[in-house]
Amino acid sequence: MLVESVLGNAADPHWRSRLDVARVDSLRLDQWQAQKSRLRKRTAHGVEVALSLGRGSRLRDGDVLHWDEVAATAIVAEVELGEVMVVHLGGLEKEPVELGLRSAVELGHAIGNQHWPAVVRGTRMYVPVTVDRTVMDSVMRTHDLAGIRHEFLPGTEVIAYLAPHEARRLFGGADSTPHSHVAEIAD
Numbered sequence: 001m002l003v004e005s006v007l008g009n010a011a012d013p014h015w016r017s018r019l020d021v022a023r024v025d026s027l028r029l030d031q032w033q034a035q036k037s038r039l040r041k042r043t044a045h046g047v048e049v050a051l052s053l054g055r056g057s058r059l060r061d062g063d064v065l066h067w068d069e070v071a072a073t074a075i076v077a078e079v080e081l082g083e084v085m086v087v088h089l090g091g092l093e094k095e096p097v098e099l100g101l102r103s104a105v106e107l108g109h110a111i112g113n114q115h116w117p118a119v120v121r122g123t124r125m126y127v128p129v130t131v132d133r134t135v136m137d138s139v140m141r142t143h144d145l146a147g148i149r150h151e152f153l154p155g156t157e158v159i160a161y162l163a164p165h166e167a168r169r170l171f172g173g174a175d176s177t178p179h180s181h182v183a184e185i186a187d
Contacts (some may be wrong), residue, residue, distance in 0.1 A: 084152070086125070102146075
């Protein structure tokens with residue numbers, strides 16, 4: 001089955017009501033596969049789907065890829081996002097200026113030295129888990145930066161706080177981890 005465009009999203013009230021009474025088959029994609037405009041993969045029920053979407057297209061969780069009105073069947077994208085390390089920077093405000101600045105610079109060096117992409121939004125830095133989580137945790141604990149704490153959250157809990165370009169930075173890309181020395185900063 002060839003899919004050249006997205007019909008809608010399961011979160012839209014119009015599609016939600018249709019899908020509630022339909023037989024829905026899932027095309028399960030990881031965060032990297034969802035970025036591809038060309039892809040061939042089988043659905044959960046074994047239907048082979050060939051994606052041929054426009055350049056720059058990105059599938060979102062719940063995108064409706066196929067709808068058969070007569071048979072009341074659909075194929076819906078199920079995008080699994082990876083974990084994100086959330087670095088809380090709000091505690092830096094309570095530190096003396098010199099210590100806060102040192103912690104911020106050391107954090108930037110630690111993240112950059114690992115080539116981990118990052119997005120700073122308000123008082124939080126979001127870093128996708130690109131290596132084993134215990135390695136990332138160890139790097140953060142080794143630096144033990146004053147005023148900074150971190151935790152790991154599912155990507156589904158983080159994506160709602162991000163602009164589309166920020167989500168692409170954390171969850172998009174090619175088949176490998178993007179390597180950049182630049183952290184995007186947003187208010």
